[in-house]
Amino acid sequence: MMSLLEVKNLHVNIGGKEILKGINLTVNAGEIHAVMGPNGNGKSTLAMVIAGKDGYEITHGEILYKGKNLFSLSVEERAAEGLFVGFQYPVEIPGVSMAAFMRAAINEQRKYRGLDPVNTLEFAGLMEEKKKIVDLSENLAGRAVNEGFSGGEKKKNEIFQMAVLEPTLAILDETDSGLDIDALRTVASGINKLRTPQNAFIIVTHYQRLLDYVVPDIVHVLAGGRIIRTGDKSLALELEKKGYDWIDEDRHLYG
Ligand SMILES: Nc1ncnc2c1ncn2[C@@H]1O[C@H](COP(=O)(O)OP(=O)(O)OP(=O)(O)O)[C@@H](O)[C@H]1O
Ligand SMILES: [Mg+2]
Numbered sequence: 001m002m003s004l005l006e007v008k009n010l011h012v013n014i015g016g017k018e019i020l021k022g023i024n025l026t027v028n029a030g031e032i033h034a035v036m037g038p039n040g041n042g043k044s045t046l047a048m049v050i051a052g053k054d055g056y057e058i059t060h061g062e063i064l065y066k067g068k069n070l071f072s073l074s075v076e077e078r079a080a081e082g083l084f085v086g087f088q089y090p091v092e093i094p095g096v097s098m099a100a101f102m103r104a105a106i107n108e109q110r111k112y113r114g115l116d117p118v119n120t121l122e123f124a125g126l127m128e129e130k131k132k133i134v135d136l137s138e139n140l141a142g143r144a145v146n147e148g149f150s151g152g153e154k155k156k157n158e159i160f161q162m163a164v165l166e167p168t169l170a171i172l173d174e175t176d177s178g179l180d181i182d183a184l185r186t187v188a189s190g191i192n193k194l195r196t197p198q199n200a201f202i203i204v205t206h207y208q209r210l211l212d213y214v215v216p217d218i219v220h221v222l223a224g225g226r227i228i229r230t231g232d233k234s235l236a237l238e239l240e241k242k243g244y245d246w247i248d249e250d251r252h253l254y255g
Pocket of ligand 1: 014015019037038039040041042043044045046055088
């Protein structure tokens with residue numbers, strides 16, 4: 001089995017404070033991982049570091065993505081290599097239409113792979129096909145990226161972007177938060193449609209609900225900057241019932 005992501009003893013500071021305190025995580029092709037855990041314990045920080053956002057000081061450890069040192073790849077190279085990170089709070093890009101943004105992203109990827117830019121007809125076809133996956137309305141694609149999108153529209157849009165880019169590894173940070181029941185099902189079925197034996201997903205979520213539709217192979221609990229428990233999907237059910245305290249009883253890892 002090919003491992004797509006290997007996080008090894010990762011320590012990360014923000015503003016001099018240690019937030020991630022030795023994360024170990026291996027994600028293989030074909031797997032869906034869920035990352036759960038209490039608020040403010042480092043889940044988004046891990047996603048941000050993998051995405052290559054500024055402001056995070058890596059003090060120790062390494063991340064291999066498809067066997068390469070992730071930190072030696074620029075943000076653009078990471079995307080071109082098939083890494084996709086959907087953020088908890090998607091950014092708005094005023095003045096840039098969704099269509100123009102997606103076309104630029106596709107062309108960036110194609111350039112990296114030595115391909116010509118996508119032609120207009122091909123691009124229109126691709127947008128049509130992918131819009132169906134998340135039920136995205138015609139008019140969202142014509143609007144500026146995320147500008148004035150409702151919370152749920154932003155999240156659906158995230159899945160749309162993912163569908164267009166067909167990533168090898170997708171990290172979705174609370175894609176389910178703020179979704180109504182129908183949108184949740186749509187988003188989940190979008191993820192299931194995009195799933196192949198060659199790609200993998202890391203889904204950060206607070207709720208078991210999404211995991212009824214997108215069944216994870218492995219569930220992790222991230223607390224106090226560490227993964228304190230790993231299990232199968234029954235762990236998510238157990239957390240839903242009992243909360244997090246029971247795991248931490250004798251460890252005191254929080255904070
Ligand atoms: N830019 C920043 N400046 C200062 N502190 C930060 C910054 N980003 C994150 N932190 C702190 O790092 C800790 C971990 O935050 P993170 O966003 O990773 O948590 P989380 O597990 O994703 O929480 P949630 O479930 O609420 O989304 C928190 O204490 C947060 O306040
Ligand atoms: Mg978060």
